[in-house]
Every structure is written in C-alpha cells, then in structure tokens.
Amino acid sequence: MEQFSNVLQVPFHRIEDSDHALKGRWNDDFFLESKPLVLELGCGKGEYTTGLAQIAPYNNYIGVDIKGARMWKGAKYAIENDLDNVGFLRTHIEMIGQFFAPGEVSEIWLTFPDPQMKKTRKRLTSTRFIELYCSFLKPGGIVHLKTDSNFQFQYTHEVINANGFTIIDKMEDIYEAENLKPELNIKTFYEKQWLARGIKIKYISFIPHQHELIEPDVDIEPDTYRSFGRGAVAVDE
Template sequence: MRLRNKPWAKEKIAAYPQYIIPNPEQYKGRWHEVFGNENPIHIEIGTGKGKFITEMAKANPHVNYIGIELYESVIVSALDKLIEHNLPNLKLLNINAKELANVFAMGEVARIYLNFSDPWPKKRHEKRRLTYRSFLALYEQILVDEGEIHFKTDNQGLFEYSLVSFSQYGLLLTFVSLDLHRSDFVGNIMTEYEEKFAAKGNRIYRCEVKYPSKKR
C-alpha cells in the first residue's frame, strides 16, 4: 500500500489524546477503567481509515472497540470520524500489532477483527502476515478463553493460507463464506477497501474462528 505522507499527522494525533491514546502500555489490564464500564473489548488490527470500527461502535454501544493502526498518515482519517461522532465506546491506538502483549493483559480482549490485511504474497514475507502462527500465538495471549478472530479479505491466496494457518494452530472454524456479498450473512459492515473491491465485483471471503477452551 502506497501512503501519502501527511507531515501534520503526528501533531494532530498528539492534539487528541482522548481519542488516540498515548502511551497505551500504562493501561494494560485496566482498559475497562478507560471506558468506564465492564463491557467486552473488541479490537481491529489494521483499522485503516476507520469506517468499519466506527460503524461497529455506533451499532453496538454495549461493546468497547479499539482500532489499531500503525501508520500516522492513515489513522488521522479514523481520528476525523471519531471526532465527528464522539463515540464513548471507541478508542484508537497508533501502534504496531507486535506490541499487543505490552498493551493488553491476558484475557482482556474478547474478539479480534482482521479486515483486508496486507497479504504479503512473497514467501520470504510470510512472517509478516497477520494470520501467521506467531501472530496467532500473540492473539491467544490477550484473548479471553475461547476468544474469536473474525477475518475478511478479497485475496483468495491469503484466505486459503489463513485457513490452513488457523487449522494448524488448532483454532476452531465456526463460520466461513467464500462469497460474502452473495451469501445470506446478516449485519455485515464494510470497510473502505471492501466497498471498493465489491464495487468492482471482487469476491469477498470471510471466516470466524475461535481458540479452543483451556478450561478442563
């Protein structure tokens, strides 16, 4: 993905600490204090311009959402949406997904959304894919028992790779669609990429998986 540089992005992010949380490590294990309630926490990794996470927060006020985006020049678009709607159940983090275990305690997150992640198609870049086993292990650390991953992509290769990766890790497949927009799935909220790809007639793939219970 080619990003347009926005030199003013860092300053704007710093101006809205109530929306894009600075130094999020200080809230590890204490995110319910940030939201002021005990509602479940759902995170989106690679939140992009924020359409999905904003619409989810508007539709589900009983859930706390955290959008995670690495690139400053992208997350400012999500920030604009949050400023406009001022949703009390949505926060943003400008961090690398590799830092998740430093930001969230064990069992602090109920669900993870991965939407249209970079496919990193070259074999030498496999470890960068957000469905690679090292990321699955990282997610397991922060998810509740039987926590879920909801995954969408237009990339067939990444989808097939991810299904194999989920299976090899021992995750349980609870939903799969090979053509989401021509299925009977109800309640789909699209991302910016999804709208773009769907308008071109691209097939959208979606699955839900959960970690097996650790309770005996």
Template sequence: MPRRKHIKIAEVRTFENVFDYKQENVEQHIINYLGSDKPVTLELGCGQADYSINLAKLYPHRNFIGVDRKAARLWNASKNANSEKLKNVAFLIAYIEKLNEIFQRIKAEEIWITFPDPYPRRSSIKKRLVHPRFLEVYKNILLPEGKIFLKTDDDTLYAYTLKVIEEEKLILHKSTDDLYKSDLLSEEEKIQTKYEKQHLAEGKKIKLVCFSFNDIA
C-alpha cells in the first residue's frame, strides 16, 4: 500500500466530521456533531461523497451522512465538505451490514446508492447493495415513508434491481434506463458524481431506480 494512503487512513480518523463504527457510542457522536437526531439522508458506498456534499449544499437545514468502508476514500470527502464549510454532513467509516447495529436513534428519510460495484459474476450477487440481505438492513434504518435511490451505469445491476423489487413486492416509484433523456429531473437527480461524469463522457447511459418498502400516499 502506498505510503500516502497509509497517511490518509491514519489522518482521516482525526477529522471532526469523520466517525468510525468501532468508536464507542458512535451514533451519539454523530448526533452531537450534526446537532440533532432528526432524520438524515444516507449515501452508501459514498467514496468522496459527491452526493452527500451536494445535497448538503442544496438543503442546509437537513442532515446527511456518507458511509464507506474504506477510510482513505473519506479523506477527500471530509476535506471537500470542510472547504465548503458544511456542518450538516458527516462521514462514517463502516460496513453497510453494520448500519442497523449502529443506528438506533438516527433514521433515514432517503438512502442513495450511487454507482456501486455491480459485482457482475453470479457468485458475487450477495455483495450487490440491492441484494435482499442489504434490504433487511435498510428496512431497519429507514423511516416507514423513506425511499431508496440507485444510480448506476450498469445494465445488469439495473435489471437485477428491478427483479428484486418485483420479487420482494416492494413499491417502485421510478425507473429509467436513460436518466438524461428527460428534461424533468429533480435537483437531486441532476447531481453528478466523479464516476458519473466519466461514464457520461464515455457515452454510457445512466440508470435510476427509486423504490420503497411501503406505499407512500
């Protein structure tokens, strides 16, 4: 591992807006930092957290948490949030499987899964972040009226997500295999991550799925 990466891994844990799931009472520390335990928007596998940061800028009176298991990835996220002077976004070093153990008071009103590893091999299906084993985690940390959003450039992951929604009898609110063919995009949907910009430059189409566990009036 390059020396610079080692330095980032050690340094990022000292940043005031970055938390580690191994910390004692980590949820309370996050609440203290954000200033309340009101519902949040989660970005899972956030990397440098383009979505969390841009959403925090759009909605200064709401809270956002970017989650990634790789500490080094959150180094840039933290630096970028601080450069924007954002105090309504925090970052958590954690495995997504651990979130229902971590979050007892914090509940999500939205979950964004932005360009996750599609794990194309059948042997890796259980690692897909829309696999039913992850949905069980989301169900415990999402408000009853909460929604889950997936953005991907991968055809297989897009089709698999729609299949899971149907098989698990979830509520599909929106799906498109070419997001930018529409002019009627929400401000949230317009946000582009680093990887999304790369995919668009390569001529790939961006897919979006929005679904929930419960019917929302």
C-alpha cells in the first residue's frame, strides 16, 4: 500500500484534529487532471470506485475505507488498468471532514454499508453523517445509497422525509428495472453475496442539506437475515 501512488494512508496520530494538506487540493496536488470529485465511503475492495471511474472518465473518484487489505485490491486494479482518475484514502469516515474542503466533492456513493440497526450514530445515512457530508458537498451534490438492507433503505427514506431532502431516484429492486443504468449494474463483493441469497438490491439517491437536521424517531422492522450490531458477515473473505 505504501508503494501505491494512488493510495493515501494517514495514521490517526499523524492527523488528530488538524486538516490534511490535501484538503481543498485533491484536484491540484493528487490527480493529474482537475475533474468533479466523487467519493465512495466504505469502499471495501473498491469495485464501485474503479467501476464508476471506467464508466465516467470525466470524474475523479476516491474510495475511502479503514481496511487496507480490501482497499489494496482496488488500488492494484486501478494501477494495472491505468485509471488515472482513481485514488484511495485509508481513514475513518468520521474524519473525512479533515480531508475535503467545503464544495470540493460533487457526489457520494454509499455501497452496502452496515445498517447499524442498534446504533443510529454509526449509520452512514444518519443526520450526524449527512451533516458531515454537507460540510464538503457542493450545493446540489448527490448522495447515492445502494443496499441489500430493507432497514437501511427505510431508515434513509425516513431521514429524507423528515428533513425535506430532494429524492432523485428510488428503486426497491434494481434488477427488475428495464434499461438499468450502467452505474447501478456494478456488483461489489458484498452485493454478490446478498444476490446469491436471493435478497433484493435497493437504491435511493438524494440531495441533502444541513439546515437544522431532524433525526427521525421511528421504529423500523429489523432485517431478519443479519446479526444485530455486527452487520453482514462475509462468507468467503
């Protein structure tokens, strides 16, 4: 990972509460060409980061995850396939405000995040995280969620409704759709496992804002196929 030119790894003790030197400068100091910046948060092996980069070479993509062994696969694939518009950032998502400046990011993809059924604060579509995303999203910037989890899908819909965010697209079973957009047809490691178990894949995209956010107080039926609190367990990783 240290030798990959497309990976930035920042140990917690080297950044703590300060901003990283690349904050506001990704297009000037990291990528070869200046293009709209798109993040995948919790990118795992980076299938979406690299897949989107091939579909939309007019954007720059950064996959963010804390697990280096998974990210290594995506970084290696990007180098081997000359994907100059791909980077990877190894850090905690909670710290990304220290890496991206206001208005620096155009879109965010959340691909199969752990729904965190017990811990609202840890959910990547909770108001806590939406507020963080809005600190660096451009006005009108889009958040995309692709998930197996009915719980996560419904919860996100409640967050959107409670706060009057604008829904761009909503699909309860993406593979039933005719003419599925290529960007929705990229299949990640976790997605393949859920599909093999016959679980429907859901998608919602929306434009958030950060004005007086309300965390919805609703009971949502938990997913029965997941263990509480520990999220999805990969079977062959």
